[in-house]
Every structure is written in structure tokens, then in C-alpha cells.
Amino acid sequence: MRKEIRDILAQYTDERYKEFSAGLIPGAKPLMGVRLPQLRRIAKSIVNDKHYKQKWQDETAGYDGEYEDIYFEETMLRGMMIGYGTAKIGVSCEEGLSRLKSFVPYIDNWSVCDSFCSSFSFANRYREEVWEFIQPYLYSDKEYDVRVALILLLCQILKYDSDNKKIERNRKVKMCDINDSFPNQELSIYTKARYPYLKKILAALNRPFEQGYYAQMAAAWLMAETFVCFPYESTQMLVKECRMDIWTYNKALQKIRESLIPDQDVKDYMKSLKK
Numbered sequence: 344m345r346k347e348i349r350d351i352l353a354q355y356t357d358e359r360y361k362e363f364s365a366g367l368i369p370g371a372k373p374l375m376g377v378r379l380p381q382l383r384r385i386a387k388s389i390v391n392d393k394h395y396k397q398k399w400q401d402e403t404a405g406y407d408g409e410y411e412d413i414y415f416e417e418t419m420l421r422g423m424m425i426g427y428g429t430a431k432i433g434v435s436c437e438e439g440l441s442r443l444k445s446f447v448p449y450i451d452n453w454s455v456c457d458s459f460c461s462s463f464s465f466a467n468r469y470r471e472e473v474w475e476f477i478q479p480y481l482y483s484d485k486e487y488d489v490r491v492a493l494i495l496l497l498c499q500i501l502k503y504d505s506d507n508k509k510i511e512r513n514r515k516v517k518m519c520d521i522n523d524s525f526p527n528q529e530l531s532i533y534t535k536a537r538y539p540y541l542k543k544i545l546a547a548l549n550r551p552f553e554q555g556y557y558a559q560m561a562a563a564w565l566m567a568e569t570f571v572c573f574p575y576e577s578t579q580m581l582v583k584e585c586r587m588d589i590w591t592y593n594k595a596l597q598k599i600r601e602s603l604i605p606d607q608d609v610k611d612y613m614k615s616l617k618k
Contacts, residue, residue, distance in 0.1 A: 345410060348385075348402065352416050355381045371452040372415045379458065382416060386423035390431075399428035403442065412449065419455050422446060426462025436472050439465040443473075447480065450487045453557050457494055466499035467507070474500070474540065481547055486555030493561040496544055497568055504537050512571045516605045518612065521578040531575055541573055545580045551588035559591045566591075567598035571605075581616060589618050 352375055361376025368374070390399040403421050404410075412418045425446055429439040443463070450456045460466075466473040473495065480492040502510050513520070520527070535542050544565070552562045566587075570577040585592060596617055600610045 345402070348389075348420070349414070349417065351385060352377050352382075352414070352420070368415065368452050368454050371454065372412065372418060374415045377416045379419075382420050383423060386420055386427055390424055390427040399424045403428070403446075415452070415455070418449055418451075419458060422450070422455055422459035423462055426459055426464070429463065429465035430468075434465065436469045439469065440472065440476050443476070447488060447491055450491060452487075453490065453560075456487060456490050456557075460491060460494040460498045463495065464499060466495050467503060470500055470503070470507075470540070474543070484554055486558045489552065489554045489558040490561040493547075493558070493565050496540075496547070497561075497565045500540050501544060501565070501569060502572060503540075505539055510572065512568075513574065513604060516571060516574045516609050518606075518608045520574045521609065521612075523579070527575045531579075534573060534576065538573070541569075541576060544569060545576060549580055549586050551586065552591045553588060559588070559594065562587070562591050563594035563598050566595035567602065570595075570599050571602055574605075574609075593617050 355378070356376040357378060358376055360378055361374045364376070365374055389402060392398045403424050412421065425442045428434065429442055443465075446459065450459065477492040477495060480488040483489055483492075504510065548562055548566055548569070552559045566577065566581075581592075581595070587595070596613045599605060599613050605613070
């Protein structure tokens with residue numbers, strides 16, 4: 344990151360916040376102690392600079408020399424600028440994918456990964472292209488390659504139907520919602536047609552995750568979130584020839600039980616599935 348932006352970030356450092364955050368983000372670059380809301384404001388101000396329309400592209404173009412990131416907040420800011428910048432309608436699919444490809448190698452912690460993925464709404468605008476693009480990342484042997492792909496699915500693809508309308512989680516999940524009954528089977532046909540990526544996401548989750556803790560946690564999180572949106576289809580995957588590794592499988596069940604959405608009978612049933 345350029346020194347000028349580093350100096351801007353330095354104006355918002357908070358030593359107490361820095362000490363608090365340092366232990367929560369293992370493996371990250373040194374922290375300055377800038378809070379996320381302030382980072383978002385700075386990123387948006389650069390992306391929306393009316394006097395220099397390509398400023399965000401220039402600020403995220405290089406990683407060498409004076410552009411090398413020294414601090415955690417610089418990499419976080421770079422990811423946010425890419426997320427907000429590529430959300431603009433005029434950004435082509437090719438450019439958005441190029442920005443994604445260039446940034447992924449510099450993601451070295453869960454915080455940068457998750458903040459970037461939540462802001463990278465470009466992925467929702469070009470779902471099919473992004474789905475194809477992230478396949479090598481989904482099946483990579485690198486921990487954060489896998490996490491980026493999974494969190495992109497969670498944030499930008501899972502909850503959108505064939506008309507690109509976003510759905511809400513179920514308010515409640517009861518045993519009747521997950522039983523392998525004829526009504527649920529019939530409804531599932533309609534659900535899979537309306538949400539074409541649901542089957543693909545469940546298939547991507549139905550395998551061992553051995554790339555590392557943060558890949559496993561992302562898989563468990565995505566599985567739990569898929570459950571509260573699509574409880575019947577998720578349960579079918581979990582109980583029928585599930586190929587997830589035991590740790591990730593059990594962590595997914597735990598996350599489902601920790602949610603306020605399943606009723607107690609469902610939570611008890613999920614606990615009975617533990618391996």
C-alpha cells in the first residue's frame with residue numbers, strides 16, 4: 344500500500360483495539376488497530392472519488408516495492424476496495440475475475456478472507472462465471488484458497504434463486520421440515536429447480552476437508568447456513584453417505600445446534616448424528 348494511504352490509516356489507530364484484535368487473527372500481518380467501520384469508509388471514499396475514477400484500480404494494482412502491504416489493515420483495505428470497486432456496473436466480468444485472482448494469494452487470515460468475500464458482490468452478478476472460476480480454489484490443497492471459495496458461496500451465491508432474488512433464512516426448522524416424507528421430496532424438486540446452485544454447493548461440501556482449520560471451519564459454517572435455508576436437502580446430505588471428514592462433519596452439526604432456528608427436537612436429532 345502506498346505511504347500516503349498508510350498515513351491516512353495511521354490517523355485512526357486505536358491501541359486498545361489493536362491489542363484486543365491481535366489475538367483473534369493468528370497469522371496476520373502486524374496490526375495498526377484501525378476498526379473495520381473506518382476501513383470501510385476509507386475504502387468507499389477511494390472507490391467513489393469523483394475526481395479520479397480509476398483510483399481504486401491504481402491503488403489495488405501492485406503488490407511490490409512501495410505498494411507492498413506491511414500491515415493487516417492495508418491488505419484488508421485493498422480487499423474492500425476490490426469488493427466495492429468491482430461492484431460498479433461498468434466493471435467487466437473479465438476484470439472482476441482478474442482482481443479476484445490477483446488478490447487471493449495475499450489472503451492469509453480468516454478476517455481478510457471473510458470481509459473481502461462479503462463485499463465482493465461482483466460474484467453475485469456473475470454467478471456462473473464465478474462458480475466455474477472458483478472450482479480450482481474449492482479443491483485446492485491451500486487452506487485459504489478453499490476458505491475463500493466456500494465463503495464466496497456462502498455470502499454471494501447460496502441464498503439467491505434463479506431470478507437472483509435473495510431469500511431469508513427460515514424463521515424456524517422443525518422435525519417435519521427435515522423428515523424424508525413424500526411432501527418434502529416433492530417440495531425439494533421445486534426447491535432445487537428454483538435454486539440451481541443448492542445441489543452444486545451440497546456436492547462441493549460432501550467431501551473431506553483436510554487443508555487446515557480455517558478451511559474446515561468455513562465448510563462447517565457453510566453447511567450450517569445451508570441447513571437453516573434448505574433444511575431438508577441439507578439433512579439428506581448429512582445422513583446419506585456423507586463423505587465429510589469427521590471433524591468438519593461434527594463441527595457442522597454443532598453449528599446447526601448452536602443456531603436459534605432449529606427447535607429442540609431438531610437439535611437433539613442433529614446431536615444423535617454425531618460421529
